[in-house]
Amino acid sequence: MPMNVETRETKKVxxxxxxxETVEKTxxxxxTFSGDHSVVVGLSGGVDSSLTAALLCEAGWDVEGLTLWLMxxxxxxxxxxLVDAAGICDQLGIKHHIVDSKEIFQKEIINNVLKGYExxxxxxxxxxCNKSVxxxxxxxxxxENKNIEKIATGHYARIRYSNESFNENDLPSDxxxxxxxxxxxxxxxxxxYFLYDLPQEILGKTIFPLGELTKEITRIEALKHSLKTAxxxxxxxxxxAEHYGSMNAFIDxxxxxxxxxxxxxxxxxIGSHNGxxxxxxxxxxxxxxxxxxxxxxxxxxASLNRVIVAPREDSGKSECIVKDINWVSIEAPQEPxxxxxxxxxxSKAVKAKLIPIFDSNKENYCYKCHIHFEEDQFSITxxxxxxxxxxxxxxxxxxxxxxx
Numbered sequence: 207m208p209m210n211v212e213t214r215e216t217k218k219v220x221x222x223x224x225x226x227e228t229v230e231k232t233x234x235x236x237x238t239f240s241g242d243h244s245v246v247v248g249l250s251g252g253v254d255s256s257l258t259a260a261l262l263c264e265a266g267w268d269v270e271g272l273t274l275w276l277m278x279x280x281x282x283x284x285x286x287x288l289v290d291a292a293g294i295c296d297q298l299g300i301k302h303h304i305v306d307s308k309e310i311f312q313k314e315i316i317n318n319v320l321k322g323y324e325x326x327x328x329x330x331x332x333x334x335c336n337k338s339v340x341x342x343x344x345x346x347x348x349x350e351n352k353n354i355e356k357i358a359t360g361h362y363a364r365i366r367y368s369n370e371s372f373n374e375n376d377l378p379s380d381x382x383x384x385x386x387x388x389x390x391x392x393x394x395x396x397x398x399y400f401l402y403d404l405p406q407e408i409l410g411k412t413i414f415p416l417g418e419l420t421k422e423i424t425r426i427e428a429l430k431h432s433l434k435t436a437x438x439x440x441x442x443x444x445x446x447a448e449h450y451g452s453m454n455a456f457i458d459x460x461x462x463x464x465x466x467x468x469x470x471x472x473x474x475x476i477g478s479h480n481g482x483x484x485x486x487x488x489x490x491x492x493x494x495x496x497x498x499x500x501x502x503x504x505x506x507x508a509s510l511n512r513v514i515v516a517p518r519e520d521s522g523k524s525e526c527i528v529k530d531i532n533w534v535s536i537e538a539p540q541e542p543x544x545x546x547x548x549x550x551x552x553s554k555a556v557k558a559k560l561i562p563i564f565d566s567n568k569e570n571y572c573y574k575c576h577i578h579f580e581e582d583q584f585s586i587t588x589x590x591x592x593x594x595x596x597x598x599x600x601x602x603x604x605x606x607x608x609x610x
Contacts, residue, residue, distance in 0.1 A: 487505070
């Protein structure tokens with residue numbers, strides 16, 4: 207497609223072309239992809255999914271667009287996103303399909319998020335949404351309506367498929383062929399943390415064309431293709447926060463305020479709150495308490511409706527239990543292993559020892575583990591994911607439990 211560059215600023219960006227070699231490699235990989243070259247692209251109406259569709263078209267794939275309608279109103283997962291997604295499909299000359307997924311989104315995401323906040327945890331809706339709503343619903347619709355085997359999304363992550371040849375940078379083989387999930391090349395945009403829960407059957411049918419690109423390159427390529435979404439601002443928050451204005455606004459719409467106590471670890475009452483759902487582990491601002499030193503939330507006790515706080519020096523923990531584990535790039539370990547663990551999306555992975563916990567009722571499979579960090583961590587938050595890495599590889603991950 208011809209470039210339509212109007213501003214001096216845009217020309218300056220397009221003259222900075224270290225992206226060409228990377229994009230050529232991406233296109234070549236797509237062109238030599240094994241199997242049928244038909245794909246349905248999940249379109250949110252943003253620049254990432256837009257370029258995903260454009261690159262697949264450029265690589266010669268038979269492409270159709272699909273948008274899941276999750277909520278009415280404002281936001282990329284809502285009515286607003288449908289309009290931009292339809293516009294991109296029209297621009298690329300491909301079909302656009304809309305699937306009403308509001309009911310399953312309510313059941314799987316909104317209801318579970320609210321339940322989590324009531325129980326005093328901080329839910330992670332994005333990873334659950336990827337597995338239980340977005341990828342599952344896309345593949346279900348594609349199978350039932352198109353007889354197409356592959357889907358693609360604009361996530362910044364990479365997949366090394368089980369049929370790809372082994373290379374020197376790969377994980378040591380355990381004798382079982384697996385699809386492996388890796389961080390995106392752009393570590394500032396890497397979304398593998400939210401994808402840890404995808405099972406093998408989904409990874410094997412999914413393509414991430416942007417995995418080798420940086421966000422800067424994505425913008426440059428979108429401008430080259432004159433995509434309508436090339437300059438669309440990036441969503442800065444969870445879709446629920448974007449839709450309702452803030453997470454507090456979302457929470458307040460569904461959960462009643464309930465006054466309770468803010469206490470120190472020794473039980474001393476030093477303040478009050480209007481609902482445990484407004485707090486998360488590690489939180490320092492917005493406590494509404496004047497104290498001689500800054501205080502941080504270290505525990506949320508739903509049974510007593512209490513928020514427990516402490517100075518930072520008393521807030522660290524060296525271990526946690528992780529449950530509901532999905533093993534991705536390796537088989538479930540039978541012995542302790544050394545890993546790097548990421549416990550928040552924006553936090554760095556840190557060194558730790560993973561000790562499997564076996565359940566005799568589940569054929570001694572490791573669905574739960576004990577994590578021992580080499581250094582104390584200050585935001586070990588029940589409900590958030592703990593994702594295990596070795597270099598760029600996602601070994602697996604699960605949810606941080608309230609038990610210690």
